[in-house]
Amino acid sequence: MKRIERVRLYPTAGQRRRLNFALDVTRQLFNALLQQRRDAWRMRRYSVSTKEQYRELTALRAEDARVAAVYRECQDAVLHRLDLAFAAFFRRIKQGETPGYPRFRGHLRWGQLEFPHGDRALKFNAEQTKVKIPGIGLVSLRKGRRVPTFGRAWLVRRGTHWFACFECERDVAPLPRTGKSIGIDRGVHVLAATSEGRLIGNPRFLARARLLIERFQRAVSRKRRGGKNRRKAVRLLARAYERIKEARRDFLHKAARKIVNASDAIVLEALNLRSMTRSAKGTMETPGRNVRAKAGLNRALLDSSFGLLRQMIVEKAVEAARTVVEVDPRYSSQECARCANVAAESRRERRYVCIGCGFRVHADVNAALVIRGRAELRPAARGASLEDLTDPRSVPDAGAELARCDQEVAA
Ligand SMILES: [Zn+2]
Known part of the structure; x- marks a missing residue:
């Protein structure tokens, strides 16, 4: 079982701008990928596969500087998220529930940057007071948290605040028995x-x-x-x-x-x-x-x-x-x-x-x-x-x- 360690981030104004920019780019990417799947099905009864979109993403990064400026694995995570949305949609159809086609996201409905291999992307300094985020910089962390070894990680915007979440292994420490x-x-x-x-x-x-x-x-x-x-x-x-x-x-x-x-x-x-x-x-x-x-x-x-x-x-x-x-x-x-x-x-x-x-x-x-x-x-x-x-x-x-x-x- 996993445990999520959530730590407050204190980005500078410039880092905040870059974080918001990365959110914008990933959100627009999500919407574009969704639109492509929807249009292909409506007009040609064709199901666009994840593999095809993955290849197109690679091509897109070569020609669009905006897209290229955002860490690749965050974009892979967007594609994965779209896959999950469609999987849930098809499952609901199968079970005869209200299907609810995956939705386009406005900026209020998009507040997460995911790093599937967080341990590769995010690096702490020795004292764990700062974390280096690709494309964003060295961001200050809330003091006093010790994050153990982690795998997946993501950054979330909540209102005006930013947090980093790290998925860690859970240590079991049995409590004394109470007999109740x-x-x-x-x-x-x-x-x-x-x-x-x-x-x-x-x-x-x-x-x-x-x-x-x-x-x-x-x-x-x-x-x-x-x-x-x-x-x-x-x-x-x-x-x-x-x-x-x-x-x-x-x-x-x-x-x-x-x-x-x-x-x-x-x-x-x-x-x-x-x-x-x-x-x-x-x-x-x-x-x-x-x-x-x-x-x-x-x-x-x-x-x-x-x-x-x-x-x-x-x-x-x-x-x-x-x-x-x-x-x-x-x-x-x-x-x-x-x-x-x-x-x-x-x-x-x-x-x-x-x-x-x-x-x-x-x-x-x-x-x-x-x-x-x-x-x-x-x-x-x-x-x-x-x-x-x-x-x-x-x-x-x-x-x-x-x-x-x-x-x-x-x-
Ligand atoms: Zn009774």
């Missing part, structure tokens, strides 16, 4: 819930961030189209989005770290279509709650957050030699964690009150308990007993969440 296992549920009302009763909620900074973004969006819409001030406002808006994403990553890293440190085995729902549509179903169950326009950004961030959290848990678990178990999540939100009775009526908004045995708990925590139960671990490895959790208010996070929910109902 934990189930994680993708919550309907919160981002995720653990079988120990912890709710990983919608952190408050997201709500604050929403206000900030709304303000920048209004600023953009007040400026004249195509004007200099509008460009400035768009840059501020993009930067605000980036900061929120950074804050969210930080928050999720910490949540994942807590989970992995605390348990030997982590039980997750297997990824499938059902779990992807769960949150949408939750929205239908509580119409009017999540459809407010204001909730849009929070919702979108929450939906994409679970995937990120899951990925971070798995990566940290592999590094710590923890076990990750995947189970079928179907009906985990309706099943009782104590008596296994399955009934939709047991779900009451954020609470789960079993119609069979009267078990009462936060609905998402119940699902996390069910998920852990499905891993069929030995009872001795199960950790916290169900009795500790029967009163949702006994769990600090769940108590606060339920109190808020009661207030909402009362209002």
Whole structure:
């Protein structure tokens, strides 16, 4: 398994210009290669092969100084990326999904320069304070990072910032055993819930961030189209989005770290279509709650957050030699964690009150308990007993969440 080391770059104004130039050239190349394939098929029913385009790229570099100025392997990577886009397109056709033909990229949809053989192209100085990038120069790096041996590498532009990403081998350093296992549920009302009763909620900074973004969006819409001030406002808006994403990553890293440190085995729902549509179903169950326009950004961030959290848990678990178990999540939100009775009526908004045995708990925590139960671990490895959790208010996070929910109902 690979690990990505991401390091901030501090390019000078000139280096920044060259980086943006390389992005422009590779993007135009991508669009040109795409257009060539599309036209050849439309007009002559001819499929242009990767090999042909590779040869044409070589010819193009000989006659176009702009193209020749950009590192060759970055351009090979563009061709590879186009291949992947087409492979995904044909796979979707085969599976009867909406095909979605590969798209032409505008400058906002293109922010990555890839070096397939990064170790050949990018060279650190001895102290690892700078990295030499072909065609760009010797660029300063954020201090204090030690990047181990790496293979593939890429540079990304995020808003106005640049980062270098290095794909490294992951070192396994086992953590001490805790004798516990934990189930994680993708919550309907919160981002995720653990079988120990912890709710990983919608952190408050997201709500604050929403206000900030709304303000920048209004600023953009007040400026004249195509004007200099509008460009400035768009840059501020993009930067605000980036900061929120950074804050969210930080928050999720910490949540994942807590989970992995605390348990030997982590039980997750297997990824499938059902779990992807769960949150949408939750929205239908509580119409009017999540459809407010204001909730849009929070919702979108929450939906994409679970995937990120899951990925971070798995990566940290592999590094710590923890076990990750995947189970079928179907009906985990309706099943009782104590008596296994399955009934939709047991779900009451954020609470789960079993119609069979009267078990009462936060609905998402119940699902996390069910998920852990499905891993069929030995009872001795199960950790916290169900009795500790029967009163949702006994769990600090769940108590606060339920109190808020009661207030909402009362209002
Ligand atoms: Zn029950």
